[in-house]
Amino acid sequence: MSDNAILRIALEGLADRMQDMLLAAAKSPVAREGMDCAAALFLPDGRVLAQARSLPLLLGGMIPAVSGILARFPAAAMAEGDGFLTNDPWSGGTHLPDIILIRPIIAEGRTVALAGTILHHQDVGGLAPGSIPPDARDIFQEGLRLPPLQWRRGGAEDAGVATILLANTRTPAMLRADLDAQWAAVTQAATEVSALTTRIGADAFTRRAESLLAEARDALATALAAIPEAEASAEVALEGDGITPDPVPICATIRRLPGPRLAVDFAGSAPQTAGPVNAAPSGLLAACFALLRRIAPDAAANHGLLELLDLELPEGSVVNPRFPAAVNARTATVKLATNALLAAHAQLAPRRARASNAGVAVVLSAAGTDGDGRRWMFTEILAGGEGGGPDRPGLHALSADVSNARNLPAEVLEEIAPIRVEAFARHAGSGGAGAQPGGDGVRRAYRLLSGTAEISYRGERHLAGAPGALGGGAGGVARLRIIATDGTERPFPSKARFGWMAGELLIIETAGGGGWGPPSQGDSAT
Amino acid sequence: MTMRHALVLDQGGSFLDVIAAPPDGGPARIAKRPRAEATDIAAAIIDFCQAEGIIPASITIATTLPANALLTGTASPVALLTTAGFEDLPDLGRQSRRDPDALDPPPPTPAWLSPPALRFGIPGRIDARGEEVVPLDLSTLPSLPAGLPVALCLLFAHRNPVHENRIAARLPPGTPLSLSHRVDPETREFERMLATMLDASLKPLVATTLAPVAQALVAAGLPEPRFALADGRAATPGEALAAPLPLVLSGPAAGARAVARWAGAVPFAIGLDMGGTTAEVSLVRDGAPLETRTIRLGPMEFRCRALDVESIAIGGDALTQAARAAGWLPGAGTADAESLAVAEAMLAESLRRIALRRNIHPDLALLVAGGGFGPLLAAGIAGIIGCPRVLIPPAPGLMAASGLLDTPPRLPTTWNHRQGADGALLLDDGTATARVPPGWRVTPRDDGALLLDAAA
Numbered sequence: 014m015s016d017n018a019i020l021r022i023a024l025e026g027l028a029d030r031m032q033d034m035l036l037a038a039a040k041s042p043v044a045r046e047g048m049d050c051a052a053a054l055f056l057p058d059g060r061v062l063a064q065a066r067s068l069p070l071l072l073g074g075m076i077p078a079v080s081g082i083l084a085r086f087p088a089a090a091m092a093e094g095d096g097f098l099t100n101d102p103w104s105g106g107t108h109l110p111d112i113i114l115i116r117p118i119i120a121e122g123r124t125v126a127l128a129g130t131i132l133h134h135q136d137v138g139g140l141a142p143g144s145i146p147p148d149a150r151d152i153f154q155e156g157l158r159l160p161p162l163q164w165r166r167g168g169a170e171d172a173g174v175a176t177i178l179l180a181n182t183r184t185p186a187m188l189r190a191d192l193d194a195q196w197a198a199v200t201q202a203a204t205e206v207s208a209l210t211t212r213i214g215a216d217a218f219t220r221r222a223e224s225l226l227a228e229a230r231d232a233l234a235t236a237l238a239a240i241p242e243a244e245a246s247a248e249v250a251l252e253g254d255g256i257t258p259d260p261v262p263i264c265a266t267i268r269r270l271p272g273p274r275l276a277v278d279f280a281g282s283a284p285q286t287a288g289p290v291n292a293a294p295s296g297l298l299a300a301c302f303a304l305l306r307r308i309a310p311d312a313a314a315n316h317g318l319l320e321l322l323d324l325e326l327p328e329g330s331v332v333n334p335r336f337p338a339a340v341n342a343r344t345a346t347v348k349l350a351t352n353a354l355l356a357a358h359a360q361l362a363p364r365r366a367r368a369s370n371a372g373v374a375v376v377l378s379a380a381g382t383d384g385d386g387r388r389w390m391f392t393e394i395l396a397g398g399e400g401g402g403p404d405r406p407g408l409h410a411l412s413a414d415v416s417n418a419r420n421l422p423a424e425v426l427e428e429i430a431p432i433r434v435e436a437f438a439r440h441a442g443s444g445g446a447g448a449q450p451g452g453d454g455v456r457r458a459y460r461l462l463s464g465t466a467e468i469s470y471r472g473e474r475h476l477a478g479a480p481g482a483l484g485g486g487a488g489g490v491a492r493l494r495i496i497a498t499d500g501t502e503r504p505f506p507s508k509a510r511f512g513w514m515a516g517e518l519l520i521i522e523t524a525g526g527g528g529w530g531p532p533s534q535g536d537s538a539t
Numbered sequence: 540m541t542m543r544h545a546l547v548l549d550q551g552g553s554f555l556d557v558i559a560a561p562p563d564g565g566p567a568r569i570a571k572r573p574r575a576e577a578t579d580i581a582a583a584i585i586d587f588c589q590a591e592g593i594i595p596a597s598i599t600i601a602t603t604l605p606a607n608a609l610l611t612g613t614a615s616p617v618a619l620l621t622t623a624g625f626e627d628l629p630d631l632g633r634q635s636r637r638d639p640d641a642l643d644p645p646p647p648t649p650a651w652l653s654p655p656a657l658r659f660g661i662p663g664r665i666d667a668r669g670e671e672v673v674p675l676d677l678s679t680l681p682s683l684p685a686g687l688p689v690a691l692c693l694l695f696a697h698r699n700p701v702h703e704n705r706i707a708a709r710l711p712p713g714t715p716l717s718l719s720h721r722v723d724p725e726t727r728e729f730e731r732m733l734a735t736m737l738d739a740s741l742k743p744l745v746a747t748t749l750a751p752v753a754q755a756l757v758a759a760g761l762p763e764p765r766f767a768l769a770d771g772r773a774a775t776p777g778e779a780l781a782a783p784l785p786l787v788l789s790g791p792a793a794g795a796r797a798v799a800r801w802a803g804a805v806p807f808a809i810g811l812d813m814g815g816t817t818a819e820v821s822l823v824r825d826g827a828p829l830e831t832r833t834i835r836l837g838p839m840e841f842r843c844r845a846l847d848v849e850s851i852a853i854g855g856d857a858l859t860q861a862a863r864a865a866g867w868l869p870g871a872g873t874a875d876a877e878s879l880a881v882a883e884a885m886l887a888e889s890l891r892r893i894a895l896r897r898n899i900h901p902d903l904a905l906l907v908a909g910g911g912f913g914p915l916l917a918a919g920i921a922g923i924i925g926c927p928r929v930l931i932p933p934a935p936g937l938m939a940a941s942g943l944l945d946t947p948p949r950l951p952t953t954w955n956h957r958q959g960a961d962g963a964l965l966l967d968d969g970t971a972t973a974r975v976p977p978g979w980r981v982t983p984r985d986d987g988a989l990l991l992d993a994a995a
Contacts, residue, residue, distance in 0.1 A: 019891065026896035048635060066638055205898060306640055314640075396634040408646055410631045419633040422727040423625075423694060427667040436624035437631065455631060458624070 016217075017224045021313055024063035027205050028052050031130065031198040032065035038194035041135035041187040042429060043392040048419045049133035052198055054206070055079050055115070057088035057124045060316035062222055069306070070347060070415040073299025075131045076316070077105030078113040085161040088124040091117035093203075094168030096196060099161040100137065102152070102293035102334075108341045109156040110134050110144045112192065114164070116199035120210035125218055128202035130195040135390060136183040139341075141469045143378025143392050147255040147508035149289045149339035157181035165196070183380070184390055229309075229317030236309035237273035237321065244268040245360035247353040248281070249372070251331075252476045255288030255342060255508035261331055263346065265353035267304075269361060270323070275308075277301050277354065278325040279332045286331055288508065289339035296347035297332050298324065303415045304354045308362075342508060344416075345373050345473040351415045352479075365404075368445065368482035368527030370413040371397020371454055373473035375491070375523055381466025381513070383431040391429050394418035395521060397474070398444050398452030401485055401529035407452030409439050410523075420455075431462040431515075440489065440522040445478065447485030447528025454491065454523030466513040474524035475507040485528030492522040543596030547943035548584060549790050550574065550602040553815025553856055554911060556940040557587050559595060560948035567948040568593070569937055571911075571970055581755035588761065598756060598764035599773050599943045601789040604748055605741050609787060610837045612651040614740040615715075618683050619653055620706060621732065622694040623660030629653040629736070632729055637840060645838035647729070652736055657683075661693070661706065669698035677709055685711070688739040692719035692732040715742035722782060723842055730842045737841055738784035745783040750776055767943055769834065769845035771796050784843055788834060790939050791848040795821035795828040797942030798907045801932050801988065802826065807904035809894050809926070811886070812939050813913035815856040818886060819939075820893045821848045823907075829897060847897070851889045855912025858882055866960040867915055867974055883916050887923035894924075901926050909938025914973035918991050922976070926993075929979075933987025936970025952987035 031052035039045040051071035053064040059080040064072045081104030082097045091097075098114045100106045106113060110133050118126040137144045139156035149155050157178070164174050178192070179185040210218045244266060251261040264281035285291050298319075305318040312318060326333035331346060352372045359366040374397075380390040396418070399407035412418050423434035436458040445451035470493055478487035493505040498516040505511060513519060544559040544567075555577045560567040568591045577583040580600060588595065608614035621628065632647020663675030683689060689710060696703045700720040707716060717739035719731045749766060753776035757763055765773035767789035779786055791812070798810030802823045810821035810828075822829045829847040833840060855862075861879050863872025894901055902925035908917030914931045921929045932938055933952035941948055954966040954973075964975040966989065973989055975981045982990040 019895070022892050023895045023900075026892075026898070029896065030898065066640070069639055209900075307642075310640060310642070404643075408644065409627075410634045411644065412634050412636065417635050417639045419635040420631070422633075422729065424667070424726045424728050427695075428726075433664070433666070433672070434624075438624065438627040439630060453630075455634075 017221045017228065020221045021063065021225050023209065024054055027202055028054060028063050028065035031128070031202055032067045034198040034201060035130060035132060035194050038197055039132065040190035041184070042421055042425060043133050043135060043394070044191055046419055046421045046425055047394050048417065049394065050131060051075060052130045054202060055127040055129055056222060057127060059083045060226065062126065062225065062315050064314045068417045069303050070296070070299050070344070071107070071111065071131045073302035074107040074111070074295040075113055075129055076298060077295045079105070079115055079127060079129055081105030082115055082161040086163065088117060088127065091124050092167060093119045094165060095163065096165030096199070097161060098164045099159050101158050101160045102340050103336050104161050105295055107293060107295050108343055109137050109139065109158060112159070114192070114195045114199060116203055118203045118206045120207055120218070121215040123215065125210055125215050126206055128199035130198050132191055132195050134191055135187045135392060138181040138183070141378070141510060142183055142380030142390050142467060143469055145341045145376060145378050145392070145469050145471060146510060147289065147342055147469055147471050148510050149341060150256065150287055151339050152337045155289065155339055155341045225313055226315050226317035229313040229315050230320045232312035233305060233309040233318050233321050234273055237269060237275055240269045240362050242269050242271060243361055245357040247356035249349040249353045251290050251345060251349060252473060252507045254286035254290045257287070258506065261286055261290060263331065263350050263353055265350060265357050267354065267357045267361065272321065274321045274323060276323040276325070279330065280325065280327055282327065283331045285329055285334035285338050289342040290346050291331050291334035291338045291340045292343035292346040292350070293340050294326050294333050296343050297326055297350060299415055300347055300351040300354055303351055304358060307355065307358065342471045344376055345471065347415060348372055348374060349473070355414065365402070366482065367402035367407070368400030368447070368451060368485050368529045369479040370400045370407070370411070370526045371474060371479050371488055371524040373397055373524060374412065374416045374418060375521060376471045377521070378469040379430065379466055381430065382464045384463035389430040391421065391426060393421035395420060395455055395457065395523050397454040397491070397523040398488055398526035400479065400482065400526040401445065401447045401449035401451045403449065403529060406449045407444060407526035409452040410455045411452060431464060433460045433462060434458070435460055435518065440525065443489030443522070443525030445481045445486040445488040445525060445528030446532040447481055448530030448532060449528065451479065451481070451488045451526030451528045454489070454525050456520070456522045459519045461513050461515050461517055461519070463515050465515065468511055468513055468519070470505065470509045472507040478524055479527040481527040482529050484531035486532065488525030488527050491524040495519050544593045545597050545944055546584065546595035547599045547940050548580060549793060549940035549943060550580060551790055551814045551939070552603055552817055552854065555583055556937045557583065558937055558940050558944065558948055559591060559593055560944055562596070564949055566951040569934055569950065569970070571936055581752045584756060584761065585759045595762060598762055599767055600752070600764050601767040601793050601939070601943055602749070603790060605744060605783060606787040606836060608741065608744050609737060609839065612649060615688050615743045616651060616654055616657065617688045617690045617736050617739040618657040618659070619736060620659050620661055620689060620691045622664065623662045625694065625728065626658040626660045628729055628732055629658070648733060648736070649839060652740055663702050665693065665695040665699045665702060667695060667698065669695060671701065675702045675705055677705065680706065680709060688715035688717070688742045690717050690736040690739040692728070692735045694728055696720040697724040697726060697731065715739060715746065717742065722784060725842065734784060734842050738782060741783035741786070742780070745780050745786070750780055767793055769843060770830070771828070771846050787836060788845060788848060791819040791821070791850065792846040793942035794819050794909070794939035795846040795848050795942070797909065797932070797938045799823045799826060799828040800947050801907045801930055802905055805905045807899045809890060809899065809901065809904050809906050811890065811906060811908045811913045811917060811920070813910040813916065814854060815911060816854040818851040818853050818913070819848050820851065820890055821846065822894060822897050822899055824899065849893050851886065853882055853886055858912065862915060867965065868972060883919040884923065886916065887920045890920060891924045905930055907932070909935040911936045911971050914971045918974060918976050918979050922993065929991040931973045931989040931991065934968060934970045935973070950987055954983060954989065
């Protein structure tokens with residue numbers, strides 16, 4: 014085994030351990046239980062070197078944010094114990110709750126690498142608790158925006174920055190603890206990589222790191238060479254932008270170019286929207302990274318893959334919005350863009366692909382005050398079904414492709430909030446019919462026990478299910494409603510913010526995956 | 540009067556190893572038999588005691604049976620009784636994928652374990668403070684097929700087990716039953732439910748295969764045995780029957796304990812315990828084996844305290860012919876000797892990955908190698924991963940078994956030397972062959988261990 018391969022294993026192992034540290038120390042449920050956080054290592058120029066096996070949506074999204082920080086704070090000027098952070102979608106960030114933190118790794122007097130983490134914080138202000146208002150009209154309604162700034166200098170915290178951060182969140186204790194968890198993870202990385210470079214030398218470290226990127230690039234080139242020089246497109250649409258119900262199309266075109274290179278173009282996608290379904294470019298880069306990983310699964314997940322990618326994101330569109338667009342509900346946009354990319358890829362490289370997964374992750378923020386005046390808040394992420402495939406049915410409730418969020422256990426949720434989870438079950442019959450049926454979404458029923466609460470709900474696929482493949486049926490659609498104590502039912506659309514009263518039952522049903530192949534005679538279609 | 544020995548037995552994939560250590564620290568008696576010839580553990584122990592003329596003071600047994608039953612899906616399916624509304628939880632899991640790059644993630648619960656028709660929701664609720672908020676409705680208890688193990692996992696049972704206890708009291712006497720608040724009294728309902736279901740699924744196996752071992756030994760006038768656990772401790776037959784899940788990976792854990800002992804005071808050690816079927820890799824930091832709260836067994840991942848051991852599906856049985864052909868083992872071989880180099884390279888890559896993922900760098904670590912096949916490949920692997928030193932304990936073929944003893948045994952060892960065709964030195968003590976390739980220097984120690992050092 015080569016020295017490069019050894020370095021790759023060591024750095025990927027380190028990234029995984031950073032991830033473990035985030036999960037062990039984070040306090041907010043969406044990070045600790047939902048695993049909405051990620052860790053990676055970068056070269057001093059911002060190219061990604063190694064990633065934790067965690068959440069592709071955030072891993073890919075961290076790459077431009079590191080570049081954004083470096084544009085303001087060059088690596089050459091960084092010193093031991095410095096820490097820099099941002100959450101700014103126009104500096105490479107994702108949406109405001111995701112704070113990216115990097116720390117330089119210094120060896121032989123220079124920055125040889127950067128350790129980075131990204132974590133979805135519980136609340137960074139804005140017009141709704143949880144900072145994901147589905148009806149936000151601009152970034153200022155979404156919370157505190159942090160352009161790249163220096164948070165630590167020589168290990169010491171900048172008191173001014175810390176004061177501003179903690180003054181602009183509804184959950185200062187959680188933000189404090191989660192930021193500390195991020196710092197502990199990058200500090201561990203700095204310690205380990207410093208020890209490694211002391212043994213092998215900073216020059217050898219840099220040389221081997223460059224080789225790792227070149228190897229990944231070459232592996233991708235080999236995989237791309239097997240795809241014909243052609244073009245394919247796929248289109249998906251969001252069911253409204255949170256303000257109006259008009260469909261918001263997302264068009265993905267992939268083109269295999271000579272070289273070989275891969276061009277991805279989102280021309281034809283909707284103009285940026287008034288509501289918050291706009292996705293900053295970082296999210297689309299994450300989607301592309303997932304596609305490249307699919308094309309070359311054995312290549313290391315580093316920046317070498319991106320060297321062969323030409324990404325076009327039309328300016329002022331839903332996939333590259335201009336300041337000051339609202340962007341918090343980007344998750345569905347990125348998930349559906351990923352579906353479109355994978356569908357286009359399946360046309361160019363026809364193989365026995367699975368039917369579409371539900372293509373959406375419901376993100377729910379709930380905040381309230383219980384009967385004794387105690388305030389509570391949580392955010393959770395609910396998956397839909399996986400698509401059926403040639404080899405087996407789809408799995409139920411699976412965080413597929415770019416997402417990898419975990420659900421929030423009822424035993425953790427009920428500890429946080431005056432809620433009883435009355436059911437957590439399969440959304441029966443929501444998997445698309447087929448020779449291999451799609452997996453079911455989930456059905457979750459929550460009773461508010463005391464006080465009042467406010468819900469921010471960001472869903473998708475309330476109107477049309479995930480398409481089936483090769484004659485398989487579409488997956489069932491998602492549904493959201495509240496059942497009042499007198500039995501009356503209030504349905505809600507796929508993006509909604511509403512109040513919730515004690516005694517009322519909130520029921521979320523997520524979408525199923527598409528079926529694969531025609532169902533055999535006698536199977537009932539769903 | 541006969542000395543009362545501590546007797547241990549390790550049933551691995553291919554062999555059954557026995558050690559009897561006298562209390563005065565004198566030389567231990569050992570035996571190694573092919574597993575296929577000694578399927579009856581109790582008979583093997585009774586035969587050994589008669590042959591050696593000893594009556595043991597204690598007996599400790601490690602066995603692969605429970606882990607194999609879970610890996611092959613031959614453990615029992617279970618009936619699940621859970622809080623109404625959560626019957627589908629085995630299919631939902633935590634909705635994440637262990638490896639986000641894997642295109643074919645396993646379901647959160649193996650299909651054989653929890654058939655949907657055997658899941659039942661019981662009305663009743665305990666809340667997060669452990670208070671009853673909905674009374675238990677016992678009228679909905681289903682009548683279950685006799686003998687089928689039952690896993691009972693109610694929400695917040697770890698805070699207040701009253702509902703689990705009341706249901707348990709209503710089940711027919713003798714029902715194999717696992718209660719979540721006993722198996723895994725920790726928060727997060729899916730993890731507790733999965734551990735409880737796996738625990739229940741092993742109960743029939745333990746009752747029909749391990750409990751009779753204990754009865755036969757006692758009937759023969761021997762002491763009641765203890766069964767080794769994944770965290771390095773041991774349980775009485777009663778305890779094992781009541782909570783069988785920790786029995787999985789007991790042999791590998793014993794191996795990890797032995798490795799840690801032999802590693803002694805070095806800061807880092809990697810253990811390689813390679814028998815006929817698998818190679819077990821353990822890690823030692825500052826003299827203590829690394830621990831974990833999560834066991835990964837094939838596609839399964841479940842909550843259980845254990846020593847941190849990873850299993851690689853490469854064993855000596857498939858390599859014996861090649862080792863003979865290469866002249867590493869006596870006898871004529873029919874297989875291509877090249878497969879030894881392939882096996883060394885594959886094991887080396889696995890070892891390196893396992894160690895580095897835990898921040899143990901092989902070039903700073905001691906490699907402790909045992910099992911029937913480990914000593915033959917250890918120096919070759921160490922050379923590839925940059926381990927400067929290899930320790931091969933005395934009677935290395937019984938290394939894992941020796942880890943079942945509470946105090947390290949004195950193992951009588953005579954290393955017979957011969958020169959291999961390829962310039963390597965081969966040392967055989969009857970339990971395993973150690974290979975010292977060219978470029979390595981061997982130093983026998985007074986305690987019978989071999990130290991292999993790479994030439995500078």
